[in-house]
Amino acid sequence: MKRRVGPDGMHLFDRRTGLNVLFDEADVPEEQWARAPRQVSIALTNACDLACPFCYAPKTAAVLDAARLCAWIDELDAEGCLGVGFGGGEPTLYRRLPQVCRHVAERTDLAVTMTTHAHRFTPQLIEALAGTVNFVRVSVDGVGTTYEKLRNRSFAVLVQRLAQIGEAFRFGINCVVNDSTLADLDRVADLAASTGAAELLLLAERPGRGHPGSSRPHVTAALHQWIASYHGPVALTIGEGDTGSLLTAQPLPGEMELRAYAHIDAAGTLRRTSYHAAGEPVDDRGIIAALSRLQQKGVA
Template sequence: MALTNRCDLACAHCYAPKSRDALRFDIVTQWLAELDSLGAFGVGFGGGEPTLYPEFERLCQHVARETGLSVSFTTHGHHIDEGLAEGLSGSVNFVRVSMDGVGETYESIRRRSFPALLARLKHIRSICRFGVNVVINERTLPDLNEAAIVAEDAGACELLLLPQIPVSGVPGITPYILHGLRRWVDDYRGALKLCINEASAEGFPTCNPLIEERGLRAYAHIDAMGVLKHSSYAETGIPLGEGSLLPGLDQLAHDLAENDT
């Protein structure tokens, strides 16, 4: 769930619209109660930047207290101080931190201090287990060795590789860079668990422990305007309004099946 489109960074590869749209707290908790009743495993909060959602801490605490869903979120990390970390501890199961490259590469893409990010990782580590996400392109691939070392040294347990998707005039990953990424994965001998997004998984070694969980049984995305989509990159979806989530899931499944035929 993209809780808000608000973000104080302006990364060129970001797919989120630059708007102030945000989901209402009561609607989010309603949808999460529905998903919990269906036996869903968990919810991942994103954005925009989810820590800019005014009731983010309260929402995570609510989910942990009132449902059986696991809670994760993806963040640039720069707003997680000691106070927020304490408020989220015990309510969040996993944090994913976006770190595109290291040092000057990171700072040229994110326009934030890399040492400042490393300082924030100490607070994030106190919340729960965390991983690092890296968008892979011609600028970040050469940094992967050092990025893995930095992530491991900071206490991360996972490195999520995200080959760049074309958005808003920014091209996707080239075949040459993708081939380089495959070679890097084959040669990696570090301690981090390597993961890759489903859309780019072909040609990479993967493990799927839940082989029957595919399509909408595995994943769905709700953007900050309340539109249900089969992925965060999908251009169209089902507007949910303030109603139940279940009819939207049924309609989206129907539409996807029709498109397949």
């Protein structure tokens, strides 16, 4: 198990099972606290072979150099990070994906997660990633014709991909919630349960590219009402900032903001989240130096 210490005590994490153990009675001096965020998401590339109308990801061409990426990953591991989450764009379009995932698995104690549309998860790619990826998050926005209209891909093929992914990895389903997908939440939850998903992550649509997002009161209210009445077997999670008055667990109250999470985009800029405009380039001084500069700017 990987050990991380911070303001909440000593945190042990097993990347194979996802088990977390917190010894909150441990009083650790601040100079010994982990300097890296608990989790860092990394956009490997801006390339994507879909054109979802609500996508907020940058459309400028950018891709991370694999050698630099592995050096950053080594630094994060040494500074107490627990896991990296690969995304994009579409991470399966990153040519060095299997090699980078193997580096993480063999050279570090970090967990590897990945967010993908799953349509490129062929048996060959699954074999290449087996044993190196700890959790796969599949984007499923609605079911049937709703999904096909938004993603312009076959829903039947997606279901086949979920079955294949479930044989090799622990996985969850992510669902962007907006006017188009709200009515499908029951069926998305049923899909998650029937395919063996470990988690259903609900993400209120963010404004972007002329779309208002789901900040409109009726969408947010309906989402919260649905969550309050949910009794399914799959664990629910919700995006940061989308909780409103919902009661949610916060097991590490001392590790908030940049202690908890940061994002590196495909151009190599460190940000608070992928939605934040402000950021710091990760240069030869490394990630922790960029993180320090970001904190000094007062970016929450």
